[in-house]
Amino acid sequence: MKRAAMLIVLLWCAMASGMVRVVTTLPELADFTRQIGGDKVKVDFIVRGDQNPHFVEVKPSYMMKLKSADVFLTIGMDLEMWAPQIVDGSRNSSLSVVDLSQAINKLEVPARVDASLGDVHRFGNPHYWLDPRNVRPMMEEIVEALAKVSPGDEGLFRANANAYLKNLDTRIAGWEQTMKPFAGKKVVTFHKSWTYFASWLKLDVAGEVEPKPGIAPSPSHTVEIIDLVRSAGVKAIIVEPFYDLAAPDQIGRATGAKVLQLPTSIGGVDQATDYIALIDYDVRTLAEALR
Numbered sequence: 001m002k003r004a005a006m007l008i009v010l011l012w013c014a015m016a017s018g019m020v021r022v023v024t025t026l027p028e029l030a031d032f033t034r035q036i037g038g039d040k041v042k043v044d045f046i047v048r049g050d051q052n053p054h055f056v057e058v059k060p061s062y063m064m065k066l067k068s069a070d071v072f073l074t075i076g077m078d079l080e081m082w083a084p085q086i087v088d089g090s091r092n093s094s095l096s097v098v099d100l101s102q103a104i105n106k107l108e109v110p111a112r113v114d115a116s117l118g119d120v121h122r123f124g125n126p127h128y129w130l131d132p133r134n135v136r137p138m139m140e141e142i143v144e145a146l147a148k149v150s151p152g153d154e155g156l157f158r159a160n161a162n163a164y165l166k167n168l169d170t171r172i173a174g175w176e177q178t179m180k181p182f183a184g185k186k187v188v189t190f191h192k193s194w195t196y197f198a199s200w201l202k203l204d205v206a207g208e209v210e211p212k213p214g215i216a217p218s219p220s221h222t223v224e225i226i227d228l229v230r231s232a233g234v235k236a237i238i239v240e241p242f243y244d245l246a247a248p249d250q251i252g253r254a255t256g257a258k259v260l261q262l263p264t265s266i267g268g269v270d271q272a273t274d275y276i277a278l279i280d281y282d283v284r285t286l287a288e289a290l291r
């Protein structure tokens with residue numbers, strides 16, 4: 001009886017505010033949701049742009065965020081290994097958990113899942129949000145998830161998504177133009193975060209500073225990468241702001257390659273204020289370094 005009464009109060013609150021309450025893992029997903037939902041959604045996110053999304057320490061405050069949410073948007077593909085724990089901890093049985101990777105053309109998917117690799121990319125590479133062409137299928141999933149909670153607003157959600165995607169398409173064409181002279185250029189990245197980004201812009205990722213995704217650099221592997229950077233003529237080493245710069249700086253000093261700190265999420269650098277600003281910052285900074 002007590003639980004039923006509470007549900008009625010919760011339901012009344014939701015109807016009174018008329019908003020879909022959404023929590024996302026990454027700030028990008030919160031940005032997309034705001035673009036689609038406008039004042040019909042209340043959005044919060046969990047991972048800050050200066051945090052490694054693979055390794056997030058579970059906090060009670062994250063469970064509290066999910067407690068009163070209608071929808072929880074995730075990247076999926078095991079990026080957020082910590083997410084099931086906060087979903088359980090929220091004790092929110094009506095929460096709709098959405099995996100946005102469903103319609104994505106996934107890269108580096110292993111023929112079979114092999115946990116013995118000690119790999120954080122066991123189900124393939126989850127960093128697909130860094131190819132802006134993947135925003136369309138992600139937004140389609142978000143529209144559907146919001147419309148399930150608020151069916152009367154589906155038309156509005158869809159129109160907002162289409163307007164955003166139309167503008168994004170123009171920006172994509174511009175970014176491709178900026179990077180066109182650098183097609184085929186070799187880069188080294190710290191982690192395999194840039195696979196989709198590089199595939200989109202036809203860059204060649206020659207190697208990673210990490211021996212395996214999620215495994216910290218080792219002296220012997222760093223020596224191998226120094227040799228690779230020299231022999232392949234790599235000009236840039238791309239590192240997210242949350243990784244230690246010791247190994248990349250060592251490679252940079254030994255070879256003359258530039259070490260670039262590029263954010264993979266909103267807030268990773270001050271200029272990355274939203275998704276478009278994030279991709280714009282990465283493209284412009286990289287183009288400048290490869291020039």
Ligand SMILES: [Zn+2]
Pocket residue numbers: 054120121126127191192193213
């Ligand atoms: Zn990763």
